[in-house]
Amino acid sequence: MIQHFSDWLTYNIIGLSADSSLGTSVNFFFYDTTKILLLLFFISVIMGIINAYFPIEKLRNFLTTRKLFGFQYLFASIFGAITPFCSCSSIPLFIGFVKGGIPLGVTFSYLITSPLVNEVAVAMFLGTFGIKTTLIYVASGIILGVVGGFILEKFKLEKYLSEWVRNIQKDSEAETEEWEKEDVKFIKRLPNIMREAWYIVKGVLVYVIIGIAIGAGMHGYVPEGFFEQFLSADKWYAVPLAVILAVPMYANAAGIVPVIQVFVAKGVPIGTAIAFMMAVVGLSLPEATLLKKVMTWKLILIFFGVITLFIILSGYLFNIIL
Numbered sequence: 001m002i003q004h005f006s007d008w009l010t011y012n013i014i015g016l017s018a019d020s021s022l023g024t025s026v027n028f029f030f031y032d033t034t035k036i037l038l039l040l041f042f043i044s045v046i047m048g049i050i051n052a053y054f055p056i057e058k059l060r061n062f063l064t065t066r067k068l069f070g071f072q073y074l075f076a077s078i079f080g081a082i083t084p085f086c087s088c089s090s091i092p093l094f095i096g097f098v099k100g101g102i103p104l105g106v107t108f109s110y111l112i113t114s115p116l117v118n119e120v121a122v123a124m125f126l127g128t129f130g131i132k133t134t135l136i137y138v139a140s141g142i143i144l145g146v147v148g149g150f151i152l153e154k155f156k157l158e159k160y161l162s163e164w165v166r167n168i169q170k171d172s173e174a175e176t177e178e179w180e181k182e183d184v185k186f187i188k189r190l191p192n193i194m195r196e197a198w199y200i201v202k203g204v205l206v207y208v209i210i211g212i213a214i215g216a217g218m219h220g221y222v223p224e225g226f227f228e229q230f231l232s233a234d235k236w237y238a239v240p241l242a243v244i245l246a247v248p249m250y251a252n253a254a255g256i257v258p259v260i261q262v263f264v265a266k267g268v269p270i271g272t273a274i275a276f277m278m279a280v281v282g283l284s285l286p287e288a289t290l291l292k293k294v295m296t297w298k299l300i301l302i303f304f305g306v307i308t309l310f311i312i313l314s315g316y317l318f319n320i321i322l
Contacts, residue, residue, distance in 0.1 A: 002038075006031035021221050029216040032127070032258060033209065037201060039123035045197045046119075070150070073109040077145030080113030081138065098161065098294055105153020112307060113145030115281045124257040129270070133322060137274060140318070144278075144310050152306060160299035162292075212258040231268045238272050239315035243308060246279035256280050270322045275315025283307060 006027050010016050016023035097107040117138050125134040231238040260273040283304055291300050 002035050003031055005034065025216040025221065029212055032212045032216070032261075035127045036124050036212070036257075037205070039127045041197055041201050042123075045193060049193055072103070072106050073146045073149040073153075074142070076106045076109040076149065077113040077142045080110040080145055081117040081142055083114055083118060103153060104158055104161070105149040105151075107149075108152045108303065109145040109149030112148045112282065113141055116144065116278055117141035121257070121281075128257055128261045129264075133270065136318070136322065140314055141278075144307075144314060148307055148310055152303065155302065157299055157302065160296045160302075162294050162296060214259055216258070231263070231272050238269070239275050239319070240312050242272050242276040243279040243312050243315065246276045247283045247304070247308065269319045271315045271318025271320070274318050275311050278311045278314065279308065282311070 007018075009030050010023060010027040011018055014026065016026055018024070018027070097110065098104065121141075122134060122138060125137055129137075231242055235241075256277050260268075260277045263273040263276070264270050288300050288304065291303075295303070
């Protein structure tokens with residue numbers, strides 16, 4: 001249905017030729033934009049329902065008052081997956097976790113997973129690569145958060161937190177808040193959930209359009225084999241090269257998924273393309289700048305180094321199983 005609409009709009013209304021590079025690019029743009037925005041709104045509503053019944057304060061209390069035998073890393077990663085944040089916007093909540101006394105490894109599990117897996121990434125992956133790749137990507141993002149948080153916790157890195165955070169931790173008192181909507185029926189919450197879902201869509205709309213426009217231009221005009229010659233499967237260094245090139249960059253899932261879709265279409269192995277995306281959305285210079293408020297540079301470098309290594313390993317694994 002969406003493809004028919006895109007074809008009608010591109011070839012019948014605008015009058016472009018299906019055999020031209022411009023026609024191919026415009027058709028790609030209309031199709032992907034419509035599909036991804038619809039999926040994003042639907043998944044945002046589902047995530048809004050989940051968040052309404054599992055608020056942040058309850059998670060913090062749950063993680064700090066119970067012995068969970070290692071499952072706290074999994075819970076933090078899952079929570080990161082259902083919150084609609086990019087790497088930079090997830091940092092304020094990360095700071096709240098640290099200030100609230102939640103173990104540092106658990107906060108890292110959240111920080112790792114949150115930008116990688118959220119409704120934006122899921123909606124765009126589902127519409128772009130299908131359910132199998134999406135499920136593998138979501139599972140790997142959560143596992144990456146669990147393993148990364150667990151290993152970083154073992155390093156005993158609390159001494160590398162900034163003086164600002166440690167002073168706050170010493171002076172902080174237990175916070176208790178009542179959830180005002182706890183007794184509100186679902187039917188009365190739904191309009192607000194729908195509004196928040198639309199707010200999320202509006203918030204990433206520009207990134208979606210820009211990202212898909214870039215992807216559409218690459219789809220129609222970049223020659224076959226252009227990316228494959230640098231990032232092909234037979235080059236052992238393709239995955240680490242993709243990750244290293246991506247780390248200095250910054251974009252969220254809405255901006256980068258359409259680009260890696262074109263990478264795959266042009267012959268780049270999907271694992272290499274996904275590793276590139278993970279590095280772009282999960283490791284960035286703006287994120288490092290914000291983290292400087294709560295971490296020393298040594299801790300930031302350790303965090304980035306460990307996650308970079310894990311992303312590279314994930315890229316090789318994706319290339320094997322996908």
